[in-house]
Amino acid sequence: MDALYSQVFFPKTLGELFASWNRFPNAVPFAGGTGIIYGQEKRSLSLPSNIIALDRLDELRHITRTERYLEIGAMVRLSDILKLGKVLPQILREALSRTANPQIRNIATIGGNICYSDWKLDAACALVALDAQYELRTGASSRWISATRFSASTEEKKLNRQELFTRLRIPLEHWDYTVYRKFNANQFGTAYTGATAFVARIQKNILSEVRLVFSGETMLRDKDSEAILTGKLLPLGKREGKAFVELWEEYIAAAPVPNAVLKTWIINFIKSTVRNLA
Ligand SMILES: Cc1cc2nc3c(=O)[nH]c(=O)nc-3n(C[C@H](O)[C@H](O)[C@H](O)COP(=O)(O)OP(=O)(O)OC[C@H]3O[C@@H](n4cnc5c(N)ncnc54)[C@H](O)[C@@H]3O)c2cc1C
Numbered sequence: 470m471d472a473l474y475s476q477v478f479f480p481k482t483l484g485e486l487f488a489s490w491n492r493f494p495n496a497v498p499f500a501g502g503t504g505i506i507y508g509q510e511k512r513s514l515s516l517p518s519n520i521i522a523l524d525r526l527d528e529l530r531h532i533t534r535t536e537r538y539l540e541i542g543a544m545v546r547l548s549d550i551l552k553l554g555k556v557l558p559q560i561l562r563e564a565l566s567r568t569a570n571p572q573i574r575n576i577a578t579i580g581g582n583i584c585y586s587d588w589k590l591d592a593a594c595a596l597v598a599l600d601a602q603y604e605l606r607t608g609a610s611s612r613w614i615s616a617t618r619f620s621a622s623t624e625e626k627k628l629n630r631q632e633l634f635t636r637l638r639i640p641l642e643h644w645d646y647t648v649y650r651k652f653n654a655n656q657f658g659t660a661y662t663g664a665t666a667f668v669a670r671i672q673k674n675i676l677s678e679v680r681l682v683f684s685g686e687t688m689l690r691d692k693d694s695e696a697i698l699t700g701k702l703l704p705l706g707k708r709e710g711k712a713f714v715e716l717w718e719e720y721i722a723a724a725p726v727p728n729a730v731l732k733t734w735i736i737n738f739i740k741s742t743v744r745n746l747a
């Protein structure tokens with residue numbers, strides 16, 4: 470019979486990992502540990518009783534690049550991703566370089582950042598804007614899911630039982646205009662944080678593609694409003710800019726944003742972005 474005491478596993482292969490997870494279904498993957506130890510999850514003031522440490526899994530540390538994609542393993546640290554420099558799409562570079570501080574970025578992994586349960590964090594915001602894909606694996610199967618769908622899922626539905634985030638795939642497309650901004654405010658003793666990412670591609674003075682994402686406690690992206698800017702000539706006309714802002718105002722009025730200050734901040738961000746395009 471398996472021991473009743475707390476267990477820490479250090480698998481070297483995914484086969485070993487899933488075998489341990491099968492025996493201890495409540496075991497928790499431990500990547501850099503910054504979220505588990507210091508983050509929201511510290512409220513419980515104790516570590517999970519069974520842990521699967523991921524740091525000996527070399528296969529989760531690979532970075533590969535093709536002409537069209539960049540693939541990054543779940544256990545690659547945020548600081549190592551930043552070392553890729555200009556290969557990284559600018560929006561992701563900006564999001565990661567504003568995540569926490571250099572000490573945390575040296576420990577925290579991209580898989581941990583994406584799977585962290587309480588918030589949709591910085592990397593997720595940029596990865597949704599880039600239409601990244603995530604690979605999730607169990608002992609018996611693997612599947613790919615879009616960053617948008619993953620981030621929009623409720624916590625219980627994000628990962629199935631004993632499912633591991635193993636790598637992400639980022640399309641290497643060129644974006645001509647990129648804006649990334651973070652928001653942090655305290656109101657009535659509650660902290661509200663979030664980040665917004667805007668990317669646009671411009672061909673012959675025409676906006677050929679636009680994406681706008683907000684991430685915080687919830688993830689917001691409205692493809693209908695993106696569509697009304699697509700195909701518009703630059704500089705953007707007043708009427709077109711106004712229509713875009715109004716669609717977002719409608720969308721955000723119905724969205725589960727916890728606070729009026731945050732809503733105003735998102736709309737102000739959109740207005741200033743549209744002004745720049747005009
Ligand atoms: C002081 C401080 C400041 C911070 N500031 C920011 C900030 O500005 N922006 C921001 O985005 N974040 C911030 N964070 C959060 C930080 O980015 C996360 O703690 C970190 O990214 C989590 O990565 P990790 O490798 O340490 O994950 P861990 O703590 O090891 O894991 C986090 C969660 O993900 C699960 N998990 C980890 N890897 C996998 C996997 N491969 N498959 C399935 N589940 C997995 C774990 O079980 C756990 O539930 C901050 C954290 C601290 C401590």
